[in-house]
Amino acid sequence: MESxxxxxxDYNAYFGDNHVVKNVNIEIPKNHVIAVMGPSxxxxxxxxxxxxxxxxxxxxxxANGKILLNNEDVMQMHPxxxxxxxxxxxQRPNPFPNLSxxxxxxxxxxxxxxxxxxxxxxxxxxxxLTKVALWKEVKDSLTKKGSFLSGGxxxxxxxxxxxxxxxxxxxxxxxxxxxxxxxxxxxxELFHELKKNYTLIIVTHNMQQAARVSDRTAFFYVGExxxxxxxxxxxxxxxxxxxxxxxxxxxx
Amino acid sequence: MxxxxxxxxxxxxxxxxxxxxLAFACVVPLIYILIYILQAGITKINWHFLMNVPKPVGETxxxxxxxxxxxxxxxxxxxxxxxxxxxxCGVYLSENKKSKLAYWSRLCxxxxxxxxxxxxxxxxxxxxxKPLGGFSALSGSVALAIMMLPIVIRSTEETLKLLPDxxxxxxxxxxxxxxxxxxxxxxxxxxxxxxxxxxLSVARVAGETAPLLFTAFGNPYLSANITxxxxxxxxxxxxxxxxxxxxxxxxxxxxxxxxLVFVLVLNIFTKLITRKWKVQL
Amino acid sequence: MNSTSxxxxxxxxxxxxxxxxxxxxxxxxxxxxxxxxxxxxRTENVFKRTLVLMGLLMIVLVVGILLTLVVESMPSxxxxxxxxxxGKTWDPVQDIYGAYPFLLGTLLTSFLALIISIPFSxxxxxxxxxYYPKGWLPDLLKNTVELIAAVPSVIYGFWGLAVxxxxxxxxxxxIGVEPVGVGIFSSSLILAVMxxxxxxxxxxxxxxxxxxxxKEAAYSLGATRWEVIRSVIIPYTKSGLFAGILLSLGRAxxxxxxxxxxxxxTSIIPKNIFAPGNTMASVIANEFTEADKPVYLSALIELGxxxxxxxxxxxxxGKRVISRFTNE
Numbered sequence: 001m002e003s004x005x006x007x008x009x010d011y012n013a014y015f016g017d018n019h020v021v022k023n024v025n026i027e028i029p030k031n032h033v034i035a036v037m038g039p040s041x042x043x044x045x046x047x048x049x050x051x052x053x054x055x056x057x058x059x060x061x062x063a064n065g066k067i068l069l070n071n072e073d074v075m076q077m078h079p080x081x082x083x084x085x086x087x088x089x090x091q092r093p094n095p096f097p098n099l100s101x102x103x104x105x106x107x108x109x110x111x112x113x114x115x116x117x118x119x120x121x122x123x124x125x126x127x128x129l130t131k132v133a134l135w136k137e138v139k140d141s142l143t144k145k146g147s148f149l150s151g152g153x154x155x156x157x158x159x160x161x162x163x164x165x166x167x168x169x170x171x172x173x174x175x176x177x178x179x180x181x182x183x184x185x186x187x188x189e190l191f192h193e194l195k196k197n198y199t200l201i202i203v204t205h206n207m208q209q210a211a212r213v214s215d216r217t218a219f220f221y222v223g224e225x226x227x228x229x230x231x232x233x234x235x236x237x238x239x240x241x242x243x244x245x246x247x248x249x250x251x252x
Numbered sequence: 253m254x255x256x257x258x259x260x261x262x263x264x265x266x267x268x269x270x271x272x273x274l275a276f277a278c279v280v281p282l283i284y285i286l287i288y289i290l291q292a293g294i295t296k297i298n299w300h301f302l303m304n305v306p307k308p309v310g311e312t313x314x315x316x317x318x319x320x321x322x323x324x325x326x327x328x329x330x331x332x333x334x335x336x337x338x339x340x341c342g343v344y345l346s347e348n349k350k351s352k353l354a355y356w357s358r359l360c361x362x363x364x365x366x367x368x369x370x371x372x373x374x375x376x377x378x379x380x381x382k383p384l385g386g387f388s389a390l391s392g393s394v395a396l397a398i399m400m401l402p403i404v405i406r407s408t409e410e411t412l413k414l415l416p417d418x419x420x421x422x423x424x425x426x427x428x429x430x431x432x433x434x435x436x437x438x439x440x441x442x443x444x445x446x447x448x449x450x451x452l453s454v455a456r457v458a459g460e461t462a463p464l465l466f467t468a469f470g471n472p473y474l475s476a477n478i479t480x481x482x483x484x485x486x487x488x489x490x491x492x493x494x495x496x497x498x499x500x501x502x503x504x505x506x507x508x509x510x511x512l513v514f515v516l517v518l519n520i521f522t523k524l525i526t527r528k529w530k531v532q533l
Numbered sequence: 534m535n536s537t538s539x540x541x542x543x544x545x546x547x548x549x550x551x552x553x554x555x556x557x558x559x560x561x562x563x564x565x566x567x568x569x570x571x572x573x574x575r576t577e578n579v580f581k582r583t584l585v586l587m588g589l590l591m592i593v594l595v596v597g598i599l600l601t602l603v604v605e606s607m608p609s610x611x612x613x614x615x616x617x618x619x620g621k622t623w624d625p626v627q628d629i630y631g632a633y634p635f636l637l638g639t640l641l642t643s644f645l646a647l648i649i650s651i652p653f654s655x656x657x658x659x660x661x662x663x664y665y666p667k668g669w670l671p672d673l674l675k676n677t678v679e680l681i682a683a684v685p686s687v688i689y690g691f692w693g694l695a696v697x698x699x700x701x702x703x704x705x706x707x708i709g710v711e712p713v714g715v716g717i718f719s720s721s722l723i724l725a726v727m728x729x730x731x732x733x734x735x736x737x738x739x740x741x742x743x744x745x746x747x748k749e750a751a752y753s754l755g756a757t758r759w760e761v762i763r764s765v766i767i768p769y770t771k772s773g774l775f776a777g778i779l780l781s782l783g784r785a786x787x788x789x790x791x792x793x794x795x796x797x798x799t800s801i802i803p804k805n806i807f808a809p810g811n812t813m814a815s816v817i818a819n820e821f822t823e824a825d826k827p828v829y830l831s832a833l834i835e836l837g838x839x840x841x842x843x844x845x846x847x848x849x850x851g852k853r854v855i856s857r858f859t860n861e
Contacts, residue, residue, distance in 0.1 A: 057752060059667075080257055080755045088753035094746040098768040108754035111764055113256060158750070165754065264757035268664060274656030278733075279677045281726045285684070285692045292695075341587040348588070357588040360595040366848035367598065367841060368787025370814050374821070374837045375598045378605060398594065405591075429573045431580035459685020462789040462814075466821050486687045486790075493691040494794060508688050519683045523676065 002029035005199050006051065006169060011065035013046050013055055021047045021063075022223040028169075028216075033191055033200045035214035035231065037207065039251055043223040048171050048203045052086040053079035069168070084112070087162030091174040093154035095146045095161070102142040104157055105129060108165040128164040131197075132156040132190055152183020159190065163198070170194065172202040176209065188213050207247065211235050219243045286512070293509030296502050305474050306488075309497055316507045318474045322389065322482040326468060327458060329393035329478060334400035335450055341401070342408025342446070343434055349413075358409075365402035372398050373463040381467055389475075389482035392468030396460060400453035407449025411442040448526040455518040459511060461486035485511045602838040609831035617832065618839075623800040623816075625824070630832040632839070634802045638810040639840075641717050642792060643785040645806065646724035651778065654729050658736025658774070663766060666741060675737070682730040690794030693723045698795060705807055715797035716809045723791050728784050732777040739773030739858065740766055773858045779851035787844045789814040813840045 006028040013021035021043040028034050036044045049055045050063050053074065067074040074082045095104045105125045109116055116124070125142070129135040134156045138149075146157055155175060162170060176184040191200055191213045204210050210217050211231060218228045219240075227234060227243045238244045245251060300315055307314035341357070348354040372395050380391035415438060423433035439446065457463075464470075469481040470491060489507050492500035609617065613630055620631020657678055665671040694715075701722075702714035743766050751761045767774075797809020798819050811819070813836045824830035 052753060054749065054753060057749070078257070078261065080261070080757065083753055083755040090746060090749060090753075092746055094744075094750040096747065096750070096765065096768075107751075107764075111751060111754050111756040111760050113260060161750075161754070260757050260760070264759035267759040267762070271656045271660050271664065274653050275660035275674060278653045278657055278681070278726075278729050279674065282677065282681050282684070285689070288692060288696060289688065337587055337590065340584055341591060344584040344588040347584070353585065353588055353592075357591045360591040362848070362852055363595050363845050364591065366783055366787070366844050368789065368814060368844055370787070370789045370817050371598070371602070371837050371841045374605075374817070374834060375601050377821075378601050379597075401591070401594075429577040431577050434580070455683060459687065461685070461687045462818060465818055469822075486685055489687050489691055490790060490794070493687075493694060504691060508691055511685060512688055515683055515685060516680060519680060520676075 002032075004028065005030040005070060006201070007068040008047075008051075009066040009068070011047070011050060011063065011067055013043070013050050013063040014061065015046075015058070016060040020223050021050065024065075024225045026218060026225055026228055028199060028201060030199050031195055031197075032215045033195050033202065033213055035210035035217040036201060036203045036220065037205075037210050037217060037246070038220035039246065040205075041222075042220040044203045044218075044220045045173055047220065048173055048201060049088075051169070051201070052088055052171055053082045054088065080112075084108075084165060085167050086169045086171060087165055087167040088171045088173065089155070089159050089162055089175050092178045093151060093158050095149075095154050095157050097145065097147065099145070100143045101138050101146050101149075101157060104146055105160050105164050107161055124164050128160040129157075131163055131194065132160045133186070133193075134160060150183065151179050152186055155179060155183065155187055156190070159187070159194075163194070167198065169199045169201065172200065172204075174203055174205060177205060184209075207235075219246065221246070286516075289505070289508050289512055293505035293507075296506035297509060301503075301506055306472055306492075306500070306503055308472075309500070312499055314499070314503065316485070316488060316503055316510075318471060318483040319485045319488040319507060320510070321474060321476065322468070322471065323458065323484040323486075325476060325478060326389050326393050326396065326464070326482060326484055327454060329390065330396035330400060330457060331450070331454060333393065333397035334404055334453065337397075338401050338404025338449075338453075339408050339439070339446060342405045343412065343439070345405065345409045346412035347434075361402050361405050364398070365406070368462075369399060369460055370462040370465075373466055376463060377466045384479070387467060387469035387481040389468050389478040389480065392464045392482065392484070393478070395463035395467050396457040399457050399460065399463060403453035403456060404446075404449050407452070408442070408446050411445025411449070412438060414445075415441055444526050448522050451518060451522040455515050455522070458518070459486055459515050461490050465490075598841070602834060602841055606831055606835035606838050608827050609835045612828050613832065617835065621802060625820070625826070625829050628826070628828070630828070632813075632832075632836060634800055635811050635813045635816050635836060636839075637802060638717065638796070639786060639812040639814070641803070641806065641810070642720045642724055642796070642812055643782060645717070645721035646728060646785050647778065647782055649721060649725035650729045650781065651732065653725075654732030654777065654781065655736060655774070657729070657733035658740055658777070659762060659766075661733075662737040662740030663762060675734075678730050678733055681726065684727075686727065686788060686790040687794070689723050689727055690791040693719060693791060693795040697722060701807075710805070710807045713797060713807070713809055715795055717796065717803050717806045720792045720796040720812075721806070723795055724785050724788055727788065727791060728781040731781040731784050732774075735777035735780060735855070736770070736774050739770040739777075742773075742859075743769045770858075772854050776851045776854040776858065779847055779854070783844050783847040783851065786847070787814060787840065789818050793818045813837075 004027045008024050008026050011021060011024045012019065024047055036048060038044045046055060051067055051074065055061050055063055063075070065075070069085060096107055099107060102125055103110070105128050106121055126135060129138065134153060137153065146154060149157060176187050179187065188209065191202070194200060202214065214231045216229065217231045217234050219226045219234070221242050227238060227240045229239070234243065235247060238247060300313065302315055302320065303317050304313070304315035305318045306316065345354055345358055376391050376395035376398070380394055381387055384391070419437060419441060420433055423437040428436070464484055464487050468484060468487065470487045471481045471483045475482055485507050489504045489511065492504040609630070617630060617632055618636070619633050621633045622629050622631045623634055657674070661671055661675055697719055698714035701719045702712045705712040705714070747765050747769065748761050751765045756764070792812055793815040796811060796815055798811060798815065799809040800811050800816060803810035817833050817837055821830070821833055824833055
């Protein structure tokens with residue numbers, strides 16, 4: 001039985017006068033992996049960043065409509081609340097360079113001023129790093145700064161950092177486009193594990209990746225949500241001609 | 253959960269207010285000084301003021317003509333020395349990025365920029381005043397030229413470094429010798445940056461007093477002889493402001509207005525003009 | 534026809550290209566062409582050598598300054614030795630020279646000025662670098678702060694003497710200190726205003742360099758703007774901000790005129806920060822032309838040497854920190 005965890009109702013986003021995301025209505029079921037695809041400039045990243053209220057950080061960026069997280073409208077809450085429940089992983093790995101690996105994982109708590117006892121902290125760090133299959137690799141270098149990690153390891157560290165906050169939803173903005181193929185597949189394997197406890201929304205440029213990891217796929221084109229269906233169905237039998245053209249490579 | 257978050261949001265807003273307040277508070281002294289000097293000195297300025305030399309103590313009236321002329325002459329001579337040397341040195345540094353000599357030269361330009369102006373005055377005293385047997389405008393100009401050099405050199409070097417190599421190659425490919433490429437192609441292309449450096453250096457030394465204290469030394473009479481002591485605006489302001497005579501204070505206020513307006517206008521003018529002059533690459 | 538031999542192995546570009554043009558174009562009188570070619574090569578060499586000379590000149594200048602200072606300090610160094618630096622009394626009339634009052638005066642005014650100015654410099658840097666990097670009002674603020682550095686120091690001194698000193702005098706009567714008005718405190722206040730632009734402009738540049746990637750990571754974890762500044766921007770720009778402070782310090786140490794006019798020209802160790810005093814720069818400015826004895830003059834020059842070395846070292850450290858920051 002699927003229950004909806006994120007639902008957008010008539011969501012629009014603008015950069016100044018530029019209408020970038022047009023009237024998006026989408027329901028995302030809990031513990032699923034949703035891929036969001038589309039050609040460059042179609043608004044997929046803008047929509048993703050709207051979900052955790054990061055869109056408005058850019059000057060002149062506005063949005064209207066509703067985005068419900070478990071029936072609470074995210075647009076009416078203060079962004080900090082939203083971001084504690086919805087975590088984000090970015091395109092280029094961005095661990096804090098001045099913090100050790102341990103401190104990076106726990107950074108969300110430090111930033112929010114949430115004080116934890118040492119045992120709690122240790123537990124969160126170990127659990128988060130285990131969830132991203134990084135614990136064994138770094139457990140003896142927790143106090144070192146993360147600069148010696150490879151790109152894929154750094155990205156997993158960023159996922160651990162987001163996961164440590166125990167969010168309900170995880171947003172991924174092209175998380176593997178800056179990684180080499182081996183790191184990419186390691187991160188993709190994580191998605192399968194992570195969806196047991198979280199709901200994942202992944203913006204990706206890579207159709208094969210969407211086909212590999214997601215349960216449902218949303219196809220955006222020029223700011224509109226054109227098609228949204230089970231991944232297998234969409235890739236084998238797309239309903240909209242635009243989706244079909246994109247999948248067959250007529251445009252990217 | 254919500255009250256700690258409200259507290260954090262409040263702290264963030266409070267910090268923004270604090271930062272904004274402190275930032276704008278900085279300019280309050282500047283504006284206060286500007287207004288005060290303008291109102292204290294503007295009334296003293298008239299034709300008589302600009303055309304006459306100071307009267308001896310006890311007599312009212314008098315003007316700052318000697319300082320005006322002196323400033324003009326000293327700066328012109330200093331610029332005549334510093335501009336060619338500075339531009340050529342800037343060219344040298346931008347054409348020789350890797351040589352050892354260029355490295356040390358660049359280092360010395362950096363050092364020169366940080367030398368206190370009074371030290372330069374001391375050095376100019378021993379190089380020019382003592383050997384020539386007396387204070388002179390020329391020694392003052394040399395001191396000011398030494399202070400102008402780092403600014404001219406830096407801006408020339410930075411401007412020319414930005415020009416693409418293809419520009420030089422185009423010149424060479426047309427058969428031009430090196431000096432023509434530099435003088436006819438490179439320098440004209442970078443003229444906006446170079447000129448702004450020159451103007452900034454003039455604005456910088458126009459207000460300098462310390463290097464002139466024991467070089468140009470000052471002169472109560474109108475003089476255009478660069479081998480003799482000469483008065484300049486900053487020197488006059490310093491000497492008359494620290495004197496106990498009210499007449500001389502008045503002269504100092506009037507001179508301050510002129511100097512301040514000159515320096516500020518030159519700075520603002522430089523900023524506005526360089527934007528217009530920039531050559532599109 | 535004059536045939537002068539051309540060094541075939543070391544042709545310059547101009548020679549080659551002239552040769553190409555010559556062979557492809559109309560028949561040109563070869564003799565004239567070669568003469569002009571030689572003149573151009575000579576000019577080119579003279580020009581190149583002049584450039585090198587100019588570069589060399591800078592090194593000569595700096596070395597010359599150092600040497601002059603050292604040579605002219607020799608009489609004092611010989612007569613007074615190292616004790617001069619911590620000698621507590623400065624009495625030229627009785628031939629007693631001690632630099633300690635001036636070292637103290639310089640350190641007090643500069644560090645006090647630094648402490649007063651740092652909050653303002655950093656506020657401007659954060660305001661312009663993080664909160665409002667674009668817009669007409671921030672641009673106006675940026676340019677106005679830069680104009681603070683453009684005002685001649687003698688004007689700051691004159692204004693300080695006429696306006697600030699009386700205010701400080703009334704303040705001193707209120708707190709029960711001897712109401713002189715001039716002194717370390719007044720000098721530090723004026724100095725603080727003068728050095729704000731140096732830290733502010735460098736601070737602004739380094740703050741703008743913080744990658745937005747890092748800031749976004751912090752925001753996505755729920756940080757407020759202040760928390761992003763405190764935990765991402767400040768740690769990232771630490772060394773750049775430190776360099777800005779060093780540059781401000783270097784400027785403060787060498788400042789002469791404004792301090793000279795407001796510090797009270799008293800060559801004794803100041804009792805407290807409201808007392809009059811002297812800095813190395815101000816005592817040189819005040820007493821150089823009156824130094825009638827060789828040792829007197831030389832003692833002043835030695836102060837100049839110390840000032841030179843200290844400011845050079847501080848500026849060099851500051852520049853090195855900046856270059857390491859921008860290259861990382």
